Structures are given as C-alpha cells and as structure tokens.
Amino acid sequence: MAADLRSFLAELDEQGLLARISRRVDPATEAARLMRELELRGLAGLFSDVGGSDAALVYNLIGTRRTLGLALGVDPSRVRDRFRSALDHRIEPVQVDDAPCQEVVHDQSDVDLRRLPLVTHSAGDAGPYITAGAVIAHDPETGARNVSVNRMMLVDAGETGIRMMPPQQLGVIQARAEATGADLPVAVAIGLHPVDTLAAGTSLPAGEDEFALAGALRGEPLRLTRGISIDVDVPADAEIVIEGVIPAGVREPEGPFGDFLEFYVPEMANHRLRVTAISHRRDPILQTMVAGSREDVHLLGISREADIVAALERTGVRVVDARVGPTILTCALSIDQRYPGEAKNAGLAALGAYPWLKYCIVVDRDVDVHSADDVWWAVANRSSPEHAVVVAHGAPAFPRDAHGIHGSRAVIDATIPFETWDHYERRVPPGGPPLNLDEWLA
Numbered sequence: 001m002a003a004d005l006r007s008f009l010a011e012l013d014e015q016g017l018l019a020r021i022s023r024r025v026d027p028a029t030e031a032a033r034l035m036r037e038l039e040l041r042g043l044a045g046l047f048s049d050v051g052g053s054d055a056a057l058v059y060n061l062i063g064t065r066r067t068l069g070l071a072l073g074v075d076p077s078r079v080r081d082r083f084r085s086a087l088d089h090r091i092e093p094v095q096v097d098d099a100p101c102q103e104v105v106h107d108q109s110d111v112d113l114r115r116l117p118l119v120t121h122s123a124g125d126a127g128p129y130i131t132a133g134a135v136i137a138h139d140p141e142t143g144a145r146n147v148s149v150n151r152m153m154l155v156d157a158g159e160t161g162i163r164m165m166p167p168q169q170l171g172v173i174q175a176r177a178e179a180t181g182a183d184l185p186v187a188v189a190i191g192l193h194p195v196d197t198l199a200a201g202t203s204l205p206a207g208e209d210e211f212a213l214a215g216a217l218r219g220e221p222l223r224l225t226r227g228i229s230i231d232v233d234v235p236a237d238a239e240i241v242i243e244g245v246i247p248a249g250v251r252e253p254e255g256p257f258g259d260f261l262e263f264y265v266p267e268m269a270n271h272r273l274r275v276t277a278i279s280h281r282r283d284p285i286l287q288t289m290v291a292g293s294r295e296d297v298h299l300l301g302i303s304r305e306a307d308i309v310a311a312l313e314r315t316g317v318r319v320v321d322a323r324v325g326p327t328i329l330t331c332a333l334s335i336d337q338r339y340p341g342e343a344k345n346a347g348l349a350a351l352g353a354y355p356w357l358k359y360c361i362v363v364d365r366d367v368d369v370h371s372a373d374d375v376w377w378a379v380a381n382r383s384s385p386e387h388a389v390v391v392a393h394g395a396p397a398f399p400r401d402a403h404g405i406h407g408s409r410a411v412i413d414a415t416i417p418f419e420t421w422d423h424y425e426r427r428v429p430p431g432g433p434p435l436n437l438d439e440w441l442a
C-alpha cells in the first residue's frame with residue numbers, strides 16, 4: 001500500500017507522537033489555541049469533533065525534526081541530505097484507476113465547504129482558511145504542472161478566496177490564462193503524506209513537476225487519478241480534493257490574515273476559486289497548517305537549507321550543519337573554518353544563496369544549530385558586536401516590507417578567532433560523552 005496520511009498517522013501513533021482529541025472543539029475560538037499547545041509539546045493532533053463536522057482534523061504533522069525524519073524515513077540529522085538527494089533523483093508519478101480520494105463525490109449542485117472542519121487561525125483573521133492544500137494547476141502555454149501551497153479563505157459553500165502572485169508559479173500561470181480571457185482550472189488536494197506537502201511547498205524552477213519530487217521523497221511514484229470535473233490529475237490517496245476554477249478578471253476582498261511573519265496582512269483584492277466538485281475518502285481527514293508555525297518553517301526551510309549548503313559547498317566551505325528558523329528569515333550555519341574571516345564570507349554566501357535571508361549567524365563546528373539556546377550562547381560568548389556584524393545596507397531581505405524593517409541584511413560572525421581553540425575551550429562534564437538518562441532511570 002502506498003504511503004499516505006493514514007499510514008503516517010499510524011507511525012506517529014506508534015511513537016507516542018499523536019494526541020487524539022475527541023471532545024467537541026469550536027473551530028472559531030478553541031481549535032487554534034489547542035493547536036498551539038500541541039506545537040509547543042511537539043505533538044501532532046487528531047481532532048475528531050470540530051464543531052460537529054463529519055470530517056476529522058489533523059495538525060502539526062511535521063513540526064519537529066524528529067517527525068520530519070520519520071516522514072522521510074531517515075534519522076533527523078539526515079533530513080536535509082535526503083531532500084538534496086531527492087532533488088537529483090526525481091520519480092515521475094503514475095496514473096491509477098483505484099482512487100480512495102474519490103470514494104465519495106459531490107458535484108457542483110451539492111458542494112458545501114462549510115461542512116469541512118475549517119479553523120480560524122488568528123484572532124484578527126477574516127474567518128476560517130484552508131492552508132494545507134496542494135494546489136495543482138497547468139501552465140496554459142506549456143502544459144507543465146505546478147503544485148504549490150496557497151492560503152484560501154472560506155467565502156461560502158462553493159467559493160474561496162485564494163492568494164497567489166508572481167513570481168510564484170501559480171501567479172504566473174494564472175496571469176497567462178487570464179491574458180487570454182481564460183479561467184484556470186485548479187485542484188486542491190488536502191490530507192496528503194507529509195512528504196507530498198513538502199514537495200508542494202518547494203518552489204522548483206518553472207516547468208519542473210513538484211509531484212516528481214514527491215515521488216523521489218517517497219522513494220516510489222505518487223499515484224495520480226483524473227479529476228471528476230476538470231482535466232487535472234490529483235493524488236489518488238488524498239483525503240479530500242476540491243476542484244474548481246479561478247475565474248479570469250475576478251478580484252474580491254480577501255483577508256486580513258495572520259501570515260508567516262506572524263503579523264496580519266490587511267484585506268486586499270485577491271483571486272477567487274469557484275468550486276466545481278469535491279471528492280473525498282470515507283471518514284475524511286482535513287489537514288491544517290498555521291503560517292509561521294514550526295511546521296510551516298520546517299516545510300519551507302528544508303529546501304532553503306539545501307540551497308544554502310549546496311552554494312557554500314561549491315565554494316569549498318566546510319559546512320557542518322545549517323538550520324533555517326525559527327522564522328524563515330533567519331539561518332544558523334556551523335562551519336569548520338579554513339582561514340581567518342571565512343565565517344563572514346560563508347555568511348555572505350548564504351545571504352546570496354537565499355534572497356529572503358535577513359540574518360545569518362555563523363558558528364563553529366561545536367555549536368548545535370538546531371538549538372536556539374546554543375546559537376545564542378555562541379553569539380553572547382564568542383563574538384564582540386563591533387567585529388561580529390557585517391551589514392549589507394540597502395539590500396532588501398523581504399520584498400513586502402510593511403514595517404520598514406527588512407531593507408538590509410546582516411551576517412553575525414559568532415565564531416572564535418581562527419584556531420584559538422585553546423583559549424576558548426568550552427567546559428564539558430568529566431568522564432566522556434553524554435550518557436543515556438533513560439538507561440539510568442530504569
């Protein structure tokens with residue numbers, strides 16, 4: 001059987017990483033608060049009664065490096081390498097007829113998005129949103145498939161807002177269709193195995209198929225089946241598929257929405273999705289993702305870490321590890337320096353490799369980039385501000401700068417001066433490497 005959301009939930013359950021919430025939860029006032037607690041505890045959550053909806057809800061599938069490793073079938077320390085190797089070994093999807101995602105079909109006369117357990121994520125949001133859908137569309141000129149993740153505001157039974165804009169491919173594709181007056185057919189697949197969502201959230205060059213990356217991450221082809229109402233293929237093992245069109249020339253108010261910077265983007269005129277069919281499995285499970293959450297940062301961070309490490313390795317830098325987060329505008333990079341000042345060059349190269357990177361903190365090989373405490377320890381105890389900070393003035397980190405704070409970028413060099421290890425020896429407990437506490441508790 002192909003890996004799907006249900007097989008991944010079973011794996012989480014086996015490892016004690018899945019919390020089940022069967023009490024009725026209010027999607028407007030309670031769900032998001034519980035979701036935040038799950039995130040803080042590093043647990044995925046399966047809600048079986050969200051406001052009386054027939055569908056269940058899952059949250060925080062890959063909010064930790066451990067669960068991301070579980071999804072990719074590798075040790076957490078190998079997650080980025082696994083992603084990099086998948087980029088080089090794509091596996092094309094296959095077409096199948098047996099499609100669990102079409103066990104139940106609602107045609108246009110019968111669709112009602114309000115029956116889904118859609119959650120309001122932030123206090124100032126315009127309403128509930130779909131955030132964890134893989135949006136599938138084809139370039140009207142080349143026919144190439146694009147898959148992306150886009151926020152979709154619930155409008156009514158058969159309509160959502162959808163946010164897209166160039167240079168993201170979906171925005172480019174829709175603009176091409178619109179230029180000829182054509183509506184753009186799209187399918188939105190929700191409730192996938194997390195590696196499929198990881199592929200969907202990756203921005204591949206135009207014309208490259210994110211579903212072939214999903215195949216590579218799975219180690220087997222993704223199974224696709226033809227949509228019910230539109231000529232778009234959809235993942236056969238998805239929990240829920242929303243099919244529809246983005247009408248040409250239509251822009252309507254959408255937002256406000258608490259976005260990945262954790263601020264509200266104001267209401268704006270955005271595209272609409274008109275639903276033409278909804279299909280789903282029996283007892284479907286809807287996934288939701290909160291913008292700026294650990295899961296969101298993981299999803300969007302891995303491909304960026306891969307880009308940074310690849311660029312640095314091309315210049316000969318001995319990269320030990322890299323970690324994008326806790327927001328996708330920051331990265332901690334550990335290296336083994338070859339010459340005095342290399343940390344600053346490495347940090348600048350990282351900024352070059354990933355245009356939204358605002359701060360790159362460079363640390364020595366003995367600092368754990370996955371621990372914000374350890375990185376800040378290095379900043380505090382191994383750097384002096386007057387020598388540590390290199391600022392690229394006038395180089396914008398993030399283009400939509402509502403607060404006037406993203407107009408420059410910086411490297412923080414928190415490494416010791418070259419080869420002065422004797423002077424900077426870090427204390428460790430005596431007797432050898434860390435002991436396994438669990439063995440001693442027993």
Ligand SMILES: Cc1cc2nc3c(=O)[nH]c(=O)nc-3n(C[C@H](O)[C@H](O)[C@H](O)COP(=O)(O)O)c2cc1C
Nearest residue numbers: 148149150151163164165168169170201202203289
């Ligand atoms: C939870 C979540 C929500 C996102 N929302 C949007 C969005 O509303 N609009 C957008 O353009 N990108 C959004 N993104 C980022 C895109 O999904 C991502 O950049 C995507 O890979 C773009 O791919 P493309 O360039 O192939 O279209 C979101 C990502 C995540 C993980």
